[in-house]
Amino acid sequence: ETGVTQTPRHLVMGMTNKKSLKCEQHLGHNAMYWYKQSAKKPLELMFVYNFKEQTENNSVPSRFSPECPNSSHLFLHLHTLQPEDSALYLCASSQVQEREYVFGPGTRLTVL
Amino acid sequence: LAKTTQPISMDSYEGQEVNITCSHNNIATNDYITWYQQFPSQGPRFIIQGYKTKVTNEVASLFIPADRKSSTLSLPRVSLSDTAVYYCLVGDRRSSGSARQLTFGSGTQLTVLP
Numbered sequence: 001e002t003g004v005t006q007t008p009r010h011l012v013m014g015m016t017n018k019k020s021l022k023c024e025q026h027l028g029h030n031a032m033y034w035y036k037q038s039a040k041k042p043l044e045l046m047f048v049y050n051f052k053e054q055t056e057n058n059s060v061p062s063r064f065s066p067e068c069p070n071s072s073h074l075f076l077h078l079h080t081l082q083p084e085d086s087a088l089y090l091c092a093s094s095q096v097q098e099r100e101y102v103f104g105p106g107t108r109l110t111v112l
Numbered sequence: 113l114a115k116t117t118q119p120i121s122m123d124s125y126e127g128q129e130v131n132i133t134c135s136h137n138n139i140a141t142n143d144y145i146t147w148y149q150q151f152p153s154q155g156p157r158f159i160i161q162g163y164k165t166k167v168t169n170e171v172a173s174l175f176i177p178a179d180r181k182s183s184t185l186s187l188p189r190v191s192l193s194d195t196a197v198y199y200c201l202v203g204d205r206r207s208s209g210s211a212r213q214l215t216f217g218s219g220t221q222l223t224v225l226p
Binding site for chain 1: 144146148153154155156157158161201204211212213214215216217218219
């Protein structure tokens with residue numbers, strides 16, 4: 001596969017469930033990002049990883065827990081989410097110096 | 113970060129040239145201007161980037177006047193499939209040695225009509 005892939009593409013979960021979103025990039029990039037896009041709202045940057053190290057957490061609630069085991073993989077662990085967390089979750093990657101991000105197709109999350 | 117202002121929406125017809133203008137009065141000397149395109153329920157896609165004058169690629173052209181306080185994305189001969197949200201981004205947050213952090217605004221919803 002090429003580019004940035006995300007799994008699952010769709011996820012429905014209850015507020016007490018624990019689930020994980022997975023992102024993988026096949027571009028040799030060294031920075032990865034999680035964005036959240038709620039309906040009718042701009043993209044919100046959640047987390048930034050730079051050479052596997054988290055460099056930014058934009059005041060994201062602790063019920064969202066990122067993990068970056070290597071430069072190619074990024075996870076977003078979810079637990080005890082709220083209905084307002086329902087959104088499109090987008091992963092992106094880039095070279096650290098560049099403004100050209102490559103985004104994945106996203107995971108459409110619905111919290112019941 | 114330089115604030116950007118772009119129209120909320122635009123309509124066009126197939127085959128026309130579309131120009132979307134973005135204002136960025138407070139652009140800094142080191143800032144580049146970057147445009148992304150986003151289709152519904154998909155991640156944004158990089159279109160073009162420039163610093164000054166004119167940049168052209170296989171998808172679009174970007175015109176930047178000498179004062180760099182605005183920029184215009186030009187899409188030649190649009191088709192129905194160009195219906196999307198177009199984002200203008202200027203500047204980014206970046207601490208020493210770390211990745212750039214792009215901040216997206218509300219963008220311009222372009223609707224191409226048959």
